[in-house]
Amino acid sequence: MVRSRRGGLQSIFAHKTAPSSPSSSSLSVSPVASPLHTFSDSMMEENVEIAESMIRKWNPDTWNYAEPLSSLFSGDRREAKEFVKSVKNLQRAMHYFAVSENTSHDRLVQAQCLMQVAMKRLEKEFYQILSSNRDHLDPETISASFSSHASFKSRSSFSDEDEIRSEDEIQIAENSVSEAECVSTIAMSDLRMIAECMISLGYSKECVKIYKIIRKSIIDEGLYRLGIERLSSHQIQKMDWEVVEVKIKSWLGAVKVAVKTLFAGERLLCDFIFANFDFIRESCFSDVAKEGAVFLFQFPEFVAKGKKSPEKMFRILDLYDSVSDLWPEMESIFSFESTTIVRSQAIASLLRLGESVRGMLAEFESAIEKDSSKSALPGGGVHPLTRYVMNYLCFLSDYSGILSDVVADWPLPVQATALPDTYFENSLNEEEMAITVRFAWLILVLLCKLDGKAELYKDVSLSYLFLVNNLNYIVLKVRSSNLHFLLGENWVSKHESKVKQYSSNYERMAWNNVLATIPSENSTLSSIECIKECFNNFNSAFESAYRRQSAWAVPDGKLRNEIKVSICGKLVNSYRRFYDEYRVLLRNERNSESFVRYSPDDLGNYLSDLFYGSKVSGSSSSSSSVHSSSHGSTS
Template identity: 55%
Template sequence: MPRKGMRSIFFRPSSSPSSSTSSQPPPSPLRTFSDSLMEQNIQIAEALVTKWDDSKLGTPLFSGTRQEARKYLDAVKGLQSAMQYFVAQDSTSATLVRAQFLMQLAMKTLQREFYQILSSNRDHLDPETVSARSSIDLRSSVSEYVSDYDDEITASEDDFRISETERVSMLAMEDLKAIADCMISSGYGKECVSVYILMRKSIVDEALYHLGVEKLSLARVQKLDWEVLELKIKKWLNAVKVAVGTLFHGERILADHVFSSNPEKRISESCFAEITKDGAVSLFGFPEMVAKCKKSPEKMFRTLDLYEAISDRWTRIESIFSFESTSAIRLQAITSMVKLGEAVRTMLTDFETAIQKDSSKTTVPGGGVHPLTRYVMNYLTFLADYSGVLVDIIPDLPQSPLPESYYRSPMRDENPPASELSEKIAWLILVVLCKLDGKAEFYKSVELSYLFLANNMQYVVSKVRRSNLGFLLGEEWLAKHESKVTEYASKYERVGWSKVFASLPENPAAEVKVEQARTHFMKFDAAFHETCRKQSSWVVSDPKLRDEIKGSIGSKLMQKYSEFYEKNRVGSKSVRFILPEDIGKNLSNILCGNGDLDSVSSHSSSTTSSSHRSSRR
């Protein structure tokens, strides 16, 4: 078009060059193509903004198809561009005032829509659904499966399918992001953020409440009975699993996605911090309060459960709460771990002290396994199941002086933390074995003392071999202590059956006089039956060890007595004596704890002994 033609469109010529300026209105300002374009943006925005003003329509803008919503957002962007343009031209123009009024209406509508989407999609925007997909997957999925305006979700090239819940969740998140982008870019980010925080914080707080997370004071926790506190710990263990794995993780993904247009993540950071801070601090503060309660060995394993729950999730906690504004949450989690570790070390020290201070002089009937042995080994067996976290706690625990050749782990140089734990376990077992050595002296008979030691050492070895203690202590430790069992059993056999073996001649195959033979038969019969009667009240708890001991005694007795019997039985027919084949039958009754207990315990009171004998009658 000729330049002259262009001018005829944008300029109006004066009616008469000679007309007086005083009698005519001032000429209209110069109107450019940009002016017309910006005014057109305002007109488009005005039509949509007034249409969807809440005083005119009650239907949500983002319901049904998104065509109208997309047009609305595009119109707001155009309106913003017009406002920026006219501010530069004339900040007091009526057109700018009109545009500002329309922008306020538009932001009011979008704020209402933002609230409506958050409110109506509580179930579809639950953290579990959101956390099931990473933010990267979410962005790619939405752009790939949601067509421009018709909200249709189709199969991808690999025939990927998503559930209806995921579809609605993805659409809601995209709508929220679109509104947030528009409001923030228009200078109304504060209004958008306030609605988001209000809605999502209520969801997080409600979820934590249903998980049993309470805002407790230290004074209240310290007053709780252990049974009540233990129930709260169990609830907490489940709560932290859900909170870290789903709740906080989902909220972080949602906030990062909705406010992803902010490259520095300041908005998503402030929203996420405000939404989760109170609940997360309460959640991770509970273990610290437990750690500050009165300590006792029976609280050890729940304390380790708390430590392990945080330790196992620390990487995810650090990732979720990576913002500077959430550093207080990370600090609280670390503080709880530190305090729990201190509590564990204190309880281990108290446990060791309790073993060393045990002054009970009561003996176990029949030389069986002492309650102290059972308690300590069961305790250590459970403790070994927490070796993964104990290796982080034990290195700071002062180690008592030990005979290094006894406890030092062969793997110390290869894996120092694990070996320190192994050495601590070995030391605690050594402490209890030393106590058992002292308790063995309380028995009247030396042979029963050895049987007591064999029983308890076997119990220790069995517990170690059948649990994670075996992995910690190793085969060398096991072999050394198994040899101790054999040594104690051999001493019991030698002392306990010495009278029976001594009743036979040194050389059983040699011929002796008839009177001498009769004397040997009589002494053997008396000694054998007396020993069997006495040891029928003794006990060997481990079936394998019991069979080995009986087998060893039987084979030696059978060999020696059979030789003597075969050589001398003819001249001793008038004497009643035991047959060789009856030795095994009589031995079957020993070490089962079913016989007379009169001579077992040197520290049982006469009243107790009488009562026990009466009950047997």
């Protein structure tokens, strides 16, 4: 430095031109002295000399890449900073020479040649850092690096002082984070330094081109590894739903990583490297990420264009939920004007998915109404339609939050709007009421359909048992799912009361004829023949009722026991009073067992075998079947 400065002073006082060195490259052009040579002229010439020495040393056209440390930014990185600093000083000299009347044209040409060589060097360094650090500049590592170092987020400029500070931060990083994050931190700092230098000196085109090519390949490779396929709408429509469903599962597993890691990491990297150049920052990120993001969010829209079958509902809702959940991150990541197309594509997918969901709900309601099964279900158990609809609605209720968004502006059926407010909880807000009424309406459509199916039974008591079973199943499904939260306790209580009402109707229709054969407590039988006739009438009525109901079913164990307890409480207790009072009067009669076929305990045993859906024999204490004429216990 002292030598160079002395050379500069000599030129001022001696007014002589320094001789050219024999070993100098073509980059050197001998300065031409001027009678008006100033101190500023000398300082600028010195800057050129220093830059020439550094640039010649790292000239990419003469460098032997077989030698170790072939990268300016490997090893002692202070020399890289000196290189960048000398290039900036060279730029100052060029500006000075361009306006100075004392500078020869040759001096300006020399500086320009040096600058071109320096930019070529930095261009190669920029490419080498990006390409050799692909694994360390992956979005996940970048995100981790930014999380570890908050200073990255707040830095918006990169001055000479920042270069020194950055070196200190890198040293801290080396001591506090993983090796991958440390390498990532160093690489990002170097890339930013190079980008700041090249762009500020008018070489943005070369820098940006390298960045876009390499980083776009990383984004494309990342999407490929996540299993994101670039399928057209036509290709998806031709696939079987089972195949599409597999691809939906793959997409759902990949999209969150793609947005929150892949694209978010790329945005962080872009924002950091090109922090002081808004247009370039936007251009780089847009060209790198836009195409892949559009393809990513076209997939839900293409799927939603398919046939609106209710069986596809849950996968469509999963897609809607995923896109909706990621929307805040997408708004932030793709906030540039040039990436509006990505946000628009996501919105288009949401709209198409919402339209598909509404179509499937309408199709589901129509399918319930159009159910054409005309045969009565044997035994009056739970109808397959009831199971299908309630299981479907239970799963659907887990998506109530999404459905609230989807159906917010979708008018309810006219009949559904007539449901009384007292049908539901009073605390529901308008949005909750909309989705609640829709679920209540679908269940009401099912109940109406079940009323029609109950009419298929010739035995009125069995039709009531059918309604008991199906309504009880519906209430249990509501209680054990998110439907309970949606419909509320008022709805459940009203329908539980209806189950009891149907059950009471069944008992009355099925067993009143049997109870009617038992004399009332206040009546008195005047003769043995009357007593025999009462016993015979009871036997006939009970056997007929039992024979008819032996194949009837109550699948729910709790409900089955409640019905049997209720029947026993009425029938067995009444029969026991009659039995205890008149049995002794027939004890001396011949063949009394033919009249008194059942003890009260026998009745209890037979009733305990009801409602299992098939004809079964009584328990061990009931040795005879009601379907035969053999005698029961009369003890």
